[in-house]
Amino acid sequence: MIVILSPSKTQDFENVNRTDIQTQPEFMLDTKELLEEVQKREINELQEVMQVSERLAFLNYNRFQDIQFPFNPDYDRQAIVAFRGDVYEGLDSDTLTDEELLFAQANLRIISGFYGILRPFDLIQPYRLEMKTPLKTARGKNLYEFWGKFLTDYFNTRYSDDTIINLASQEYAKAIINRHFKLKAITPVFKEEKDGELKTVAIYAKKARGKMARYIIQNKIKQPSKLKFFEEEGYKFNEELSSNTEWFFIRPRPEKLDSVEAKEPKKRGRKPKVKTSTTEEE
DSSP: OOOOOOOOOOBSSSSSOOSSSSSSTTTTTHHHHHHHHHTTTHHHHHHHTOOOHHHHHHHHHHHHHOSSSSOOOTTTTHHHHHHHHHHHHHGGGGGHHHHHHHHHHHHEEEEETTTTTEOTTBOOOOOOOOOTTOBTHHHHHSSSHHTTTTTHHHHHHTTOOOOOOOOOHHHHHHHTTTTEEEEEEEEEEEEEETEEEEEOOOOHHHHHHHHHHHHHHHHHHGGGGGGGOOOGOOOOOETTOOSSEEEEEEEOOOOHHHHHHHHSSTTTTTTOOOOOOOOOOO
């Protein structure tokens, strides 16, 4: 059983690496090719293709210009240490034991628009390049075409007897789980229930995906059926709503969400809406 996660735009390179085990990303030749492409771009070109502010375009322009290979463990950080944000808040890797981190290294993979596939101990440098970025390269018009079948084939060949537990966002999952994908995949879906209605609240769903990844790591789960016992943060498996490919975990809507919405100004003629998208980068 292999777990996949999305990366995070929020990164922290001040934290120290958790273990002495430091590995190199396995798609480095592809990453170098991609780096050469982005290093050709001017700041205004990066701003347009990345759809970010001028400030972020300038920041990432300098990041790409500063990236060097091979990596230096004195300055670079393990992926599981560098990535922060809602999913990684739920994962809380800072409190995992060395033994649990070793299990994660063997059974957790992070899908990246820049690095392809990352293991937890793989060293990375600061970057931002979302999988959905329409960056034209010699391989195609966007990063999905740049990576092509490479990422899917990685899973098809290495983990042919495994089930993939998809805890990544749709943006990243579809780079793997597509028409070429041959493995069984299960996507946990986290929803909040109130007055008989179910809604996906993005921030809660992200944290829940991180919590489930942590649950798998701490309990060293290798059989998908054991995920049905996951009850962190009040979520419970719902057999009736679930299918072979989507497993639903439902909990009562948190009261604090109601209080937050009550304080928000209502738009004229509209009722407040709960954000339901889960496709954004983690």
